[in-house]
Amino acid sequence: TNPTSSIDTNINPDIQSIANRIKNGEATRIVVLTGAGISTGAGIPDFRSPITGLYDRLAPLGLPYPEAIFHINYFSHTPEPFYAIARARHPRNLKPTISHAFLALLAKKGLLHFLFTQNIDGLEQDAGVPSDKVLWAHGNWKSQHCYKCSAHYPDHLMKKAIMSGDVPYCLQSGCDGAVKPDVVFFGQSLPAEFEEKEKEVPDADLMFVLGTSLKVAPCSRLPGLVKGGTPRVLINMEKAGDIGNRGGDVCILGTCDEGVRKLADALGWRDELEGLWADA
């Protein structure tokens, strides 16, 4: 390479081509799908990463299979394992990652059409993504109800239960249901809004998929709804789904934070991004 060249040879041409698309105004309806890998940098382990992921650490709880801990049928008769890990999973006082800040920057620039998150940590909102741009496909930890009679359960008592690890039970007389955070467990329906928003995915002129193994339906099908020829960009530690198989796909393998920094460099947004993140 020519050391005097003004071209930054460190920027991967695929990343530069995505950045150019955005800079040229060809991508103004960006749809994003995020998963647990965008938040591991904030200190919340994902499910499926070997060793660090939650599923590799559940052996002492004697579950029939790892996903049982988040399966509504299992929870209905054995809620104890969920509460045994709840304290460690509960997102509290965590700082969003720079990847969350990148999403907030897309929104600030009017380029974020919509964000589907599979995460329940709320960090995208903490980073400044407006809530009307986010669909929490798997619900959130901010509220809780009895899984049986759906009665609301007070926040302060839930906090106590999470901190102590004791299962909280419904306060309604005659009901003995365990209380469950309003997180979508396996076997439960997604928010009704999901199907509405899913219909808008083909309108995307660019899709970013960050930090997800694309193993959980129905979010896993969202990248397949993007129109052929529309670029799909995966930023993840590993390949996921079929991203990379279509013309126009770009896979930026590595951490989400490294990936968004590279993109921000290619876009000339790096300082703005770091500033937004510092203020989050």
Ligand code: CNA
């Ligand atoms: P997953 O199946 O655990 O996959 C995570 C993916 O992220 C894997 O492909 C990892 O290789 C990748 N990954 C991990 N760390 C990084 C990183 N720093 N940078 C880039 N990639 C990374 O999780 P999914 O989200 O795909 O599965 C959906 C589940 C996980 C949803 O139901 C979530 O509610 C649930 N979950 C959410 C959280 C959270 O809210 N932060 C945490 C753990 C699990």
